[in-house]
Amino acid sequence: MSTPVIQIGGVEKVYHMGETDVFALRGVDLTVSAGELLAVMGSSGSGKSTLMNILGCLDVPTAGSYVLDGIRVDGMSRNDLADLRNKKLGFVFQGFNLLARTSAVENVELPLLYDRTGRWMDTRAMAVEALQRVGLGERLDHQPSELSGGQQQRVAIARALVTQPTLLLADEPTGNLDSRTSVEVMALFQALNEQGITVIIVTHEPDIAQYAHRVIDVRDGRIMKDHVVAAPRRAAEDLIAMDAEAAAIAAGETREAA
Amino acid sequence: MKTKSLLTMATGSILKNKMRTMLTMLGIVIGVGAVIVMVAVGNGAQKQIEAQIKNLGTNLIVVTPGSTAAGGASQGAQTFNRLTVADADKIKSDATLLSAVSPVIVTRTQVITGKGNWRTEINGVATDYLTIRDWNVTSGDLFTDDDVRTKRKVAVLGATIVKNLFPDSDPVGSQIQLGHVPFMVVGVLAPKGQTSSGVDQDDIVLVPYTTAQARLSGFSFLGQILASASSPKDMIAAQEEIRGIMRDSHGLLGGGADDFTVRDQTAIAQAATSTTSVMTGLLAAIASISLIVGGIGIMNIMLVSVTERTREIGIRMAVGARGSDVLTQFLVESVVMSLLGGVVGLALGFGGAAILGHVMGWSTATPLIAVFVAVGFSAAVGVFFGYYPARKAAALDPIQALRYE
Numbered sequence A: 001m002s003t004p005v006i007q008i009g010g011v012e013k014v015y016h017m018g019e020t021d022v023f024a025l026r027g028v029d030l031t032v033s034a035g036e037l038l039a040v041m042g043s044s045g046s047g048k049s050t051l052m053n054i055l056g057c058l059d060v061p062t063a064g065s066y067v068l069d070g071i072r073v074d075g076m077s078r079n080d081l082a083d084l085r086n087k088k089l090g091f092v093f094q095g096f097n098l099l100a101r102t103s104a105v106e107n108v109e110l111p112l113l114y115d116r117t118g119r120w121m122d123t124r125a126m127a128v129e130a131l132q133r134v135g136l137g138e139r140l141d142h143q144p145s146e147l148s149g150g151q152q153q154r155v156a157i158a159r160a161l162v163t164q165p166t167l168l169l170a171d172e173p174t175g176n177l178d179s180r181t182s183v184e185v186m187a188l189f190q191a192l193n194e195q196g197i198t199v200i201i202v203t204h205e206p207d208i209a210q211y212a213h214r215v216i217d218v219r220d221g222r223i224m225k226d227h228v229v230a231a232p233r234r235a236a237e238d239l240i241a242m243d244a245e246a247a248a249i250a251a252g253e254t255r256e257a258a
Numbered sequence B: 001m002k003t004k005s006l007l008t009m010a011t012g013s014i015l016k017n018k019m020r021t022m023l024t025m026l027g028i029v030i031g032v033g034a035v036i037v038m039v040a041v042g043n044g045a046q047k048q049i050e051a052q053i054k055n056l057g058t059n060l061i062v063v064t065p066g067s068t069a070a071g072g073a074s075q076g077a078q079t080f081n082r083l084t085v086a087d088a089d090k091i092k093s094d095a096t097l098l099s100a101v102s103p104v105i106v107t108r109t110q111v112i113t114g115k116g117n118w119r120t121e122i123n124g125v126a127t128d129y130l131t132i133r134d135w136n137v138t139s140g141d142l143f144t145d146d147d148v149r150t151k152r153k154v155a156v157l158g159a160t161i162v163k164n165l166f167p168d169s170d171p172v173g174s175q176i177q178l179g180h181v182p183f184m185v186v187g188v189l190a191p192k193g194q195t196s197s198g199v200d201q202d203d204i205v206l207v208p209y210t211t212a213q214a215r216l217s218g219f220s221f222l223g224q225i226l227a228s229a230s231s232p233k234d235m236i237a238a239q240e241e242i243r244g245i246m247r248d249s250h251g252l253l254g255g256g257a258d259d260f261t262v263r264d265q266t267a268i269a270q271a272a273t274s275t276t277s278v279m280t281g282l283l284a285a286i287a288s289i290s291l292i293v294g295g296i297g298i299m300n301i302m303l304v305s306v307t308e309r310t311r312e313i314g315i316r317m318a319v320g321a322r323g324s325d326v327l328t329q330f331l332v333e334s335v336v337m338s339l340l341g342g343v344v345g346l347a348l349g350f351g352g353a354a355i356l357g358h359v360m361g362w363s364t365a366t367p368l369i370a371v372f373v374a375v376g377f378s379a380a381v382g383v384f385f386g387y388y389p390a391r392k393a394a395a396l397d398p399i400q401a402l403r404y405e
């Protein structure tokens, strides 16, 4: 078996709130292999976002070890963490987190501008291509305020994948979207996963978790359950079924009207 | 990050807030504009004064009666507290470092012609006078040494008098009266303009000092003695030489304070120009205060901007921006803003100086260095006042910045 993308052991996160200490993570061990599509579930406040932020090198654990794609992350400097985020990681947030008053293509181009290895040549063309991959080739110059929620999230996904990351992290990516758009976004993640990117998604909704290959349950800062989904649903197929249903209803309405 | 994308990023976010950018820049615009106008006005005044002083004469040395050091009041020996023709003659014959010497008798009287009267200053002088004052005649000629010796009643008119009494004819050869005494006009002086204190130098009639003594002033003392040093480098030595001759002539070799004053016009010139340069400096200093206030305005806006854009900073950091990238971005933004303000201020300053010069009739001149200093200074203001907010932005924690509401 190849080296795991993620290997964490005994990860703890404690927030000091004045007198009291808040234990967000109480010793988490997790190994994620390359090519996995993992869903993280759990009730509100259980520590899912905290875990994701640590996995995404946005936050550092109070204790524990973290090896990302063979690189030891714990103890790294701020600058090295920034470079690692740029090189290896793509992050998708619940609230999209796009730059306001900035066109879709400029938003997607942003991570490429912070590259320090000099590996990208035509960053603009790469951004355009990433937007085309998420089906937004026609909306290049739209600003976030001119896009629907689903479209904004797809811009965010394009931004996450434009650097060809090893790992894509999404914290409740469908939290602000309706069910149909959520399935569309999941179809996108499944497609990316099939192209070889490891994907970790935090979600509250069991419907969304059905699209993952593996689901872990976080409760009170610990992983309580870790199970493999025998037959994950295919979002693309669900979309076709939904379209057929909608067409049938529309046809029925037309018949009634006639 | 590449310089080009940094600049587009900075100008992009500056342009996203046009109104705010303009208001922020206004402080720098006014600051730089004020500095340029002040320097232009002060510098113009200085240039004007220099020109006027040069106008007084070349290597000019002036001997006047009375001591300035003694405070003017304690003049014991009245008899010798005067300048005489003998003094002037002694200077002329004994001095080695002078090229010209002329006594000057000053009196005022009425110039009377067939067409009208004009009250003016009459200077009784020697033929060297025009050389000393670096002055010319435009028509006719100055009187001759022979005229001086024989106390001939000949006069040379200043341009103002010609303008008023002979508006449309050449006065050379005409008869005029100075008081009751008839004189013959032999020449007309070139216009010389005003002194720095606003005295019209052309409102004057020159006559031989001998004639003035005998016919006009009624006394034999001199208002001053003018002399010209042979060369600028002899100015100091020449003055010392005159002082020695004068002390001898006034019987002061045994001791006692000078009862006369030897002055050098360049000293006066230097005093005047240094006064104006102090004034220019002061004006520029006051104006630069507004530049600093403008800088504080930039800092204020940048601080607000950092707070307001906390989430943006979080997003940038999340996709891989280092603290230094964020720092550079904010610094570039503030420098671009202040530089832009500086350039606009520069244009405004030049325009303002030109208008002020035109309306007030002041001469203005902006040295090229002021342009570089103003632009350099506004860039420095941008760096100085942008650094603190930029560092604040760079020090943000990515997660906290992303969570910021």
Ligand SMILES: Nc1ncnc2c1ncn2[C@@H]1O[C@H](COP(=O)(O)OP(=O)(O)OP(=O)(O)O)[C@@H](O)[C@H]1O
Pocket: A015, A016, A017, A022, A023, A024, A042, A043, A044, A045, A046, A047, A048, A049, A050, A051
């Ligand atoms: N910055 C912080 N300071 C103090 N406590 C924090 C901080 N961030 C998170 N916590 C605490 O850590 C715990 C876990 O928070 P976390 O955001 O990881 O939960 P979550 O599982 O993502 O919840 P949700 O499903 O609502 O997003 C919570 O009890 C929360 O109050």
Ligand SMILES: [Mg+2]
Pocket: A048, A049, A050, A171
């Ligand atoms: Mg959460």
